[in-house]
Structures are given as C-alpha cells and as structure tokens.
Amino acid sequence: MIREIEAQFTEEILAEAIKRYDINKEHVRLLGGYESFVYEYQKNNAFFILKISHTIRRSRNHIRGEIEFINFLKNKGLAVSNAVPSDMGNMVEEIAAKNGSFLAISYEISPGKEVSAEDWNESLYEKWGEFLGKIHHATKSYESSYPTFKRQAWDQEVQCKAEKYLRPDDVMISLIKESLTKLTSLPKSKDTYGLTHTDFHQSNFYLHNGDIYLFDFDDCSYTYFVYDIGITLYYALFYPFKEIENKTEYYKLFFRHFMKGYLKENTIQEEEIVYLQDAIKLRHVLLYVYFHQANDVSSLDEESMNRLKKLQRIAASNDPMLPIDLVQEFKSIYNSLK
Template identity: 45%
Template sequence: MKKGGFSLKQEIRDLFHKGILSEAAKRHGVSVEQVRFVKDAENYVYEFERNQQPLILRITHTIRRNPNYIMGELEWLNYLADHGLTVSRAVPSMDGNLIEWIPAKEGRFLAIAYEKAPGKPIGKEDWNESFFQTWGAYVGRMHSLTKQYTLSNPAYKRQEWYEEEQLNLRKYVPEHQTQVMKKTEELMEKLHQLPKGKDSYGLVHADLHQGNFHWDKGKIITFDFDDIGYNWFMNDIAILLYNVQWFPTVPYEDREAFVRHFFTHFMTGYRKENDLDPWWYQYIPDFLRLRHMLLYGLFHQFFDLNDLKDEEANMLKQYRYEIENETPIVNLDFTAINV
C-alpha cells in the first residue's frame, strides 16, 4: 500500500538529473520535452505518447531494485496479459528491451515503459455489490492463471512473503519494543507452518487496492506490479481487505458490517474463477494482523523518528498498542460467512 508522504531515498534523488530522463525518453523514441511528470513516490513516473499510444515511463535505480528482480515483475505481468487478463502490459524500448540501463554517477537507473491503463479510478457511483463481485472475479482469474506460471529464469524469482523488508522490525523499530518483536515473530512462526500448495500459494500482486487499477467500461485494468511476490492467495485477498477498510471509496458507518458485505460479494465473484478452500478463512485475522505489523515497520522506515508530527506519533502509538495486545483489525468471524 502506498502512503502519502513516503518518497524516494535521498541517495537516489542525489543521482537523478534531467540528463537521465532525457536518455530514458530517447531510448523509448521520444524527446525529453514530450514526457510529462506524474509523481516521484517510490520511482520517478512520467507519461508520454508514442505512435499515438499513451505510455507510462517508470525510472528507478539499482539502489532500490536490481534488473533481474524487475524482470520477475515484467515477465509475470506480460504472462497475465498474454492470457487475457486486462493489465498495463510492459512494452519494449526502441531497441526491443523491456529494461533500459542508464549509467549514473553511482550504479544505474533502470527505465521501463508500460501501456497506460484506460479508464478512470473507481467512483462512488460504481462502488456497489456488482463491482465487488467483478473485483473478486478479477482476482480469482489472476490466481487461477498464476497456478500455471513458471519462471523462464530462476534469477527472476521474486521475494517470498517473509522476505518483505518492512517485516524485519528489528531493523527499523526501537529495540526496547520487545513485545512488538515478540508478537510479530510469533505470528510469522505460526504462518510458516501453513501449507504452500499450488492451489493456495503462488506469485500474486500483493497490493491490489483500488488505487492500483482503473475502471473502464465495466472492466478492471491493473497497473503497479512493483510489489508482487510469493504469498498465499488468501493473504493477497486479506491485503486487499485491509486496504478497503483504510480507504473505502464510499465511507462506511459500521466497519464489521461493511467488511462482511464486501467480503461476501467479493468472494462470490472470486469463486467463479478460482476454487479456494474456505478452510483458509480462519487465517484472515492473522493475515490482517501481519499487514498491520508490516505497515508499522514501513512507518518506522520512512518517518523521521526524531521529529515526529503529532499525527505520526499518535499513529505509531496506536499501532504499537494493537500489535502488543493482538487487537483484531476487524471483529468478524470470517468462517461464519457462507460464500
């Protein structure tokens, strides 16, 4: 999940300049004057047109991502596109490369182009049971397709769920918070015992909230596959559940009632495309807590702990309390939901 205020590492900013952008644009067949800035959250992102086709240009540095790791993203993304899933496909440069390497003072910048997703962000007028079922069917289709996916090169393998950088709380959270570490490590040890069969575990998007797709004439077109990794299908769904609680397109009054309603319709759609054993429902609360812990690590990674704003300090205090006390993210018995 991308949070406002998180930005590129300063060492990447120090290496980036207009010449890098100019070279990236040139390698994709346009001039620097033809690219338009979009954002610089975790990568530099621009948009441009080539042969009247709208494209997105993403520029990152080897400090953040290595080329093989990115190829793991691009190969899976284009596999999904080749099998009929509506995604923003990666497109080659003028020399036919999915990744262009651009030398910098230190390391290299990596430039990748994608189709720009048509449509628009999901609106309040579309936020209903029919859309929830469409969303579920889309994720179900993605999970069904990933069961058949194999890497062309072992070097392209993406991270496993436990290799998420922000789950390494000992690296980011003050060492005196021993109870936070204990609860996190206990939960991760519990999850390590879960089965990883082909029908329940595989390469997933891991961040498929409504900010990462467009809605176009009744279809979802997904983009931003930067966080993909190996995970349980149910955890991929739980991450989505966590996100819609934080950022519902239409605000709700009763969290439990909303989550029950959303999950019921989402899974109705999902099960039309993929058969996931309802046995996994019992682990949704654990997966939601795991996401809470990951975000706690993420906040510590990006916040200036020596100069916290009041809002940031209060957020960290609340998260710490909830992690230490194993507070449920939502008070709901998912196993009682008959879908």
C-alpha cells in the same frame, strides 16, 4: 519514498531515462510513487507510464520476471498493463548511480478511469474478487522461463526485515515475526501458494467499461493466496473510497460479495481462511515499517507522529483487525454457492 533511493535520485537520472525511451521532456508529468518514481508521458499520440526504481529494491532480473508474469496473465486473458521496450529495444534500462543502479521501465497506460465513490458498490466488490480468483487460478500453471527471473518470496521483502528500520526494542519486530510464523505454518502447494500481484488495492486498477484493468505489478511475489486476499481486504475495508456509516455491516457486505466473486474462479479452504485476520494484521504492521523507511521519525510533525502512533496502537492490540468472524462468514458464503 524510501530515503536511500530518494537521496540518490537526480534530474540527470531522469534525463537519461527520458533519453533512452526517446521521450520529449515537455510531455513528461510526475505522478508520484511510494517506492519508485512514477511519470506519465505522451508519445506518438498515446500515453504511457515511466517508472524509475532502484536496485536497492529490485534487481534487473526481478523486473524481467515481473514483465514475464504480466505477459503470462495477458495471454490468459486477464486485463493487465503491458511493458513496452525502450528506443534500443530493452525492456529494462539500467542507469548507474553512486550506490547501485536505477532501473527504468515503461508500461502502456491502462484504459479507463480511477475508481470513484460512485463505483464503490457490491458489483465492484464481486468483480474484484473474481479478478483475484482468476490470478490465483492462472498462476497455478505459471513457471518462470529462467531461474534468474524468478520473483522474490513474500517474506524476503525488505519491509519484513524490520530490524533494519526499527529500534531493536520496537514491539513491531516481534509482531512481524509472530505473524510470519503463523502464516508460514500453512502448507505450500499449487492450491495455496504462488506468484501473484501482492498489492491488489483500489489505486492499482482502473475501471474500463465497468471491468477491472490491473496495473503496477512492482510488488508481485510468491506468497500464500490467503495473504494476497488479506492485502486487498485491508485496503478495501479500512480505506474505502466513500464514507461508510455502519462499518461492521460494510465489512460483512464487502467480504460476502468479494468472496462470492473469488469462489467463481478459484477455490480456497476454510483452513486457510482461519489465517485471514493474521494476514490483514501483517499488512497493517508492514505499513508501520514502511513509514520508518520513508521518514525520519525523530523529526515528524504532530500530524505524522499521531498517524504513526495510531498505526502502532492498532497493530499492538490483541483484538482482531475485523470485528467479525471471517470463518463463519466464509462458511455461509461457501454453502450459499453449493
């Protein structure tokens, strides 16, 4: 949790949010959360999610933009979790704090179950790629209804402002700038850039009757589609939900089936795939920044310090994040689908 947000959060804030959504406090259970406080609650024999964020991260209008995008995807036939109004009919409830405000939003809880080791197979990889391809294809026709609702651009995210959280001499600052420079050299068009989920990893969807049901659009932003793919690959390849013996072969297998599914629903060019290793590296570096957001690094225990050093060591390496030629792999996949 971002320390500036955690320091302001109180039981009174939670009680006020519960009141505004007319929830029985006995039916509220903390689930956790990295950048927001996330709760599950029961009401009228149904289950919902209550998320309490802060204006340090998002404005009220940014969240309304998130909800509008979710509704857009829902209308396009994608399985996503809808937001629900408060007792007063508001989609976002604002609760004043000492510095800014807390913002409470509620969502329908997604049907289905968490992804398990048993689900981790080629069928899932392909469905995962198909779903992301559908989002990228759909967003090409998306337009925000109000300019004030427009979501932030990916490079405006607070994690990219590394100078706020890192020491001035930290090598990660230059690495982030280098990655941003590379990725922003790509041309922006409706076929390469748009509003998308931007955090489509395995803990942000359930499987319902074998199909993906996506939630947690808190990070949705305007970004390059190749970066969005890179985010998914980073989590799926480096943090799989089962033990992998031959990692290189697993990387190839996952990429092959994921991109096969993706290309069923959307097109992407070889010139974009060239930047995929950089996209994966950037996501890794931003986790290093987030670690500094959430922790006082001057007082870490040995385990946490070792984790931080590992993040830094991998990020600072000149080796590609994945020991495979993604462009050649993509060519092979693309040609096999002709």
